[in-house]
Amino acid sequence: MNDLLHCRLMQWPDDQAAYEAAVTENPANAGITTGTRRKRSVFNYSKLWANGRTLKIAFMDSPEAEHKQKIIDAASQWLPYINLSFDFVDDLQGDIRIATRNNDNSSMLGTDALLIHPDWPTMNLGVKPEHEDFEVIVIHEFGHALGAMHEHQHPQANIPWDKPKVYEFYQNREMNPLTREEVDRNLFAPFNTVDAIYTSYDRKSIMHHPVANTLTVGDWQVSINRKISKKDKRLMKLLYPK
Ligand SMILES: [Zn+2]
Numbered sequence: 669m670n671d672l673l674h675c676r677l678m679q680w681p682d683d684q685a686a687y688e689a690a691v692t693e694n695p696a697n698a699g700i701t702t703g704t705r706r707k708r709s710v711f712n713y714s715k716l717w718a719n720g721r722t723l724k725i726a727f728m729d730s731p732e733a734e735h736k737q738k739i740i741d742a743a744s745q746w747l748p749y750i751n752l753s754f755d756f757v758d759d760l761q762g763d764i765r766i767a768t769r770n771n772d773n774s775s776m777l778g779t780d781a782l783l784i785h786p787d788w789p790t791m792n793l794g795v796k797p798e799h800e801d802f803e804v805i806v807i808h809e810f811g812h813a814l815g816a817m818h819e820h821q822h823p824q825a826n827i828p829w830d831k832p833k834v835y836e837f838y839q840n841r842e843m844n845p846l847t848r849e850e851v852d853r854n855l856f857a858p859f860n861t862v863d864a865i866y867t868s869y870d871r872k873s874i875m876h877h878p879v880a881n882t883l884t885v886g887d888w889q890v891s892i893n894r895k896i897s898k899k900d901k902r903l904m905k906l907l908y909p910k
Contacts, residue, residue, distance in 0.1 A: 717814070740754075812875075
């Protein structure tokens with residue numbers, strides 16, 4: 669199993685602050701589900717950027733030109749399916765701020781990036797450009813930055829996890845070990861955002877982690893999804909309509 673493909677999806681811990689940032693950025697985040705009070709109590713608010721805007725994306729630590737271009741090329745694979753523009757800059761300031769000089773692959777979820785101190789990155793792309801799945805990881809992290817959740821946590825996923833084995837595996841791995849709580853949050857907890865209503869579970873989604881057969885009960889696994897799936901495209905078109 670490839671540890672590098674396991675990213676950390678980061679969400680701002682203060683839910684009220686995250687809600688206010690999301691709604692200030694894009695008022696539709698408050699009621700994008702249905703607008704009725706009953707549904708809003710069931711489904712969470714969204715963390716989508718204002719539709720139609722340009723996202724300034726900063727390279728904070730000046731990666732090599734070739735490395736940078738590979739990130740730009742991978743991230744730009746989302747552009748045909750969203751009504752946003754990307755403006756990549758060599759700067760310390762951006763709506764999304766990328767750091768590349770560590771081993772972590774992580775991103776803030778959508779507008780939660782607005783709450784990160786401006787001196788800190790909102791996305792870590794520790795994967796090295798020569799890694800065979802560099803492109804996959806960059807696309808995946810940008811999916812989070814656009815507001816996409818982890819597909820393996822879709823409420824319809826019903827993955828037959830062997831939970832004790834999963835905890836043990838993640839706690840003991842060398843790179844990016846996860847605590848029990850982090851495993852719960854990153855693998856098991858179902859999400860209840862807009863994705864859950866409009867699109868059904870898709871085990872081919874690029875937002876799905878690989879799932880090793882050894883970590884499930886019975887014969888169940890998902891290998892690495894290397895392409896933006898049909899469902900991924902449909903979801904992004906729904907989130908950022910043109
Ligand atoms: Zn992820």
